[in-house]
Amino acid sequence: MKPWALLAVAELKLTLRSPLVAATAVLAPxxxxxxxxxxxxxxxxxxxxxxxxxxxxxxxxxxxxTTLAARRQQLVLKRLRTSPASDRTIVAGLMLPLALLVVIQAAILIATTIVVTDTWPHTWWPLVLAVAGGTVLVMGLAFITAAFTGTPELAQVTTLPVFLALFAGGLWAGSTPPDEVTWLMVLVPGGAVAQLVQLGWDGAGLSVSTVLPPLVAMVVTGAAAAYLAGRVFRWQPRS
Structure with a gap:
């Protein structure tokens, strides 16, 4: 088994054993x-x-x-970085379990919504892009926020601004007709996700001109978040 896969399996077990992370990552959403x-x-x-x-x-x-703050506090990140595993392997191993949880939970909730509302997506690929692009963006944001989160418990406070921005951006773009959505709306975290879901589900106004802004916004914001995360993230506690 690949090193990142071994790390991912171990991280999944630790995640499910932690009441704080399990409640945040599984039950609450x-x-x-x-x-x-x-x-x-x-x-x-x-x-x-x-x-x-x-x-x-x-x-x-x-x-x-929360996971990153906890592993850093436990000096797990420090030990992993002194191992032969590369930074990319460590990142993949730590975040893959949570990313897989998102996919599984999304499948459950979307299927439930289809049954309850008796509606069906017009086109699936915008929804897939929404999940994939949103995953990359929030992973970068998690690493950035973890840089300023000293303890796992503090994550409940440090994540609040971005968490609120996700929903505010989603409501702003989602409540606006597709042809009236601006670049600012899709650049706000959550806006591009809501726009792609809206286009894929309803199919109204689905064209290159309407899909391009949220796609470009996801690429730009995701790349910016990844770059900034690499610059500010700390692998060990401050002395």
Whole structure:
């Protein structure tokens, strides 16, 4: 088995054994996703976009920040970095379990939404891009936030601004007609995810001109987050 896979299996076991991370990454997003099903005014696209943002915000962003802060405090990151494993291998091993949880939870919630609302996505590939692009973005944001998070418990505070921005951006772009969505809306975290879900679910206004802004925004913000994460992230506690 590859080193990153071994690390990912070990990290998944640690994640499920931690009450704080398990509640943040597993229970909270599923509970919120099911709660959103009661708001039929959002429509299928609105419900799914908010569900995906809940998964990205709780499972991957907050859960990832908590995990990174905990492993650094336990000196796990320091020991891993002195091993033959590269930084990319370590990052993949630490974040892959949470990313897989997002995919599994997304499949469950989307299937449930289809059954409950009796609606169906017009086109699937924008939803896939929303999950993939959103995953890359919030992973970078998790590493950035973890740089300023001294303890796992502190993550409940440090993640709050970005968490709120995810939902604010999603609501802003999701409540705007596709042809009226601006670049600013999709550059705000969560905006591009909501826009892609809206386009894929309803199929209204689905064209190159409408898909290009959220795709470009995801690439730009994801690349910027990854670059900044590499610059500011700390692998060991401050002395």
């Amino acid at each position: 599923l509970a919120m996703g099911l709660f959103l099903l009661g708001n039929r005014e959002l429509g299928g696209a609105g419900i799914v976009s908010m569900q995906l943002l809940a998964l990205l915000g709780f499972t991957l962003y907050a859960g990832g920040t």
